[in-house]
Amino acid sequence: MLHVPPVRPWASRRTGVGLKAEHYLTILEHRPEMGFFEIHAENYMGEGGPPHRFLAAVREIYPLSIHGVGLSIGADRPLDRAHLARLKHLVDRYRPALFSEHLAWSSHDAGFLNDLLPVPYTDAALARIADHIDEVQEVLGRRMLLENPSTYLAFAESTYAETDFIREIARRTGCGLLLDVNNVIVSATNQAFDPDAYVDAFPLDKVEEIHLAGHTPDQDEAGRPLLIDTHDRPVDHRVWDLFARVVSRTGPVATLIEWDADVPDWPTLKAEADRAEAIISRICARASGLPQPVG
Template sequence: MLDAAATFRALPHAAGVGYKPQHFTDLQQDPGPVSWIEVHAENYMGDGGRPLAQLAALSERFAISVHGVGLSIGGEGPLDPDHLARLKKLCDWIKPASFSEHLAWSTHGSEFLNDLLPLPYTPETLAHVAAHINQVQDVLGRQMLLENPSSYLAFEESSLSETDFLAELTHVTGCGLLLDVNNVFISATNLNLSAQAYIDAYPTDRVGELHVGGHDEDADDHGAPLLIDSHGKPVVDPVWSLLDYTLAQTGPKPVLVEWDTDVPDWSVLRAEALRADRALAAIAPVQ
């Protein structure tokens, strides 16, 4: 278990955006309220070229959060040692203010899946995920943040709530948490739960980062709302409201706007960051 002397408070309590290369010049010239950026680790695991050169330039001005999507923390098999070694090399080089991954699995044997799939919340799963988190933190020599998933179904075998599962993981591993507010809204809608009740039960003292993003709206076979975590649209008003509710519990935190598909012009993403900045400005620090 990693020493709980945490690195998860290193990002500024301000608005950030998921970085996309088409915004490189705009970020340099007109960042607006943005003081930190997130990059997906797997896009920067090469040995050189424009991506690493741009990231090095951005790191001189912005705090960097590295967000992994390929470790498969919840996968049944062992973590890929080559992938973990490349991740360590990246973190040793860029020295990010934060590193995070998903509470999900995306591998089966030697196959890598394009989706981040949910897990049953049982003591057995908890022990398995905790062992993987400890391995990642030991190899990287830094604390990681774990992100709550967006859920489309619930497992009958689950004996723990998601919030209790996450709280126990932080206790046994010393990891921090990345609270994705959009994912909470999606899961609550899809599973007919209360998003505010989820936030009330969440271990907010372990939160190092908050995310908001857009989602697609559909309907299931019975006509009930079905939300899909797409990161391809503006953040909807109910998610902004849930962010306000969350910040009232957590106090100021780094807030990231995610937009990964159908990426808009910088002016659109900058406007979303400005709204996140206003949400932060409207709250008082938690005593």
């Protein structure tokens, strides 16, 4: 197990957004106030070209966070060594403040599924995932963060609550955690559990990054509410409320707005990050007894 202290570069601003090609020029020309930018690792695993030129320029100005979607940490098979080598090259090249991956799997035999699928919470899965995380941290030479999933079903064979499973992974591996608050709301709605109770049971002392995103409301075949984790619209009011509950417990944590489809113009995206920053500032002011920010 590798123990690497977390890196916290955030200064006065703790919120960031996903770096999108639509906003490259605006960011480089206007240098907006932003705590950090996050990229999906797999979008930058090529050797060169315009994406790397823009990313290198952004990295000169802002801290980066790298978020992986392709390691398949939860798969019942060895990690893809070639993929892990490409990831290490990317991390060494850009030296991000944080690196994170999902508690999910997406590979089976020789195939790769374009989805993040849930894992059963069993002792066997726990041991396998802990081994995979140990391997990732040894190869990268740094701590990784593990993100809680958005789920649409639960496995009958699970013997752990999700929060206990994640807590034990963090204890065994020394990894940090990424708490996706939207995922909590999505899973809580789809599986009819209390999102407040979930975050109260979550190992919040291990959380080093928070994700906020939008979701799409739908219904299942029985007419019950169903939420789809689409990242294609503003953050829902229930996610904002739960975020405030989390921050009141954790204090300021690096917080990302995820908006990956139907990407809006820069002012709209920045306004979401500004709202998250205002919530953090208001809660910090309340905790310190200082006058609270207006707005």
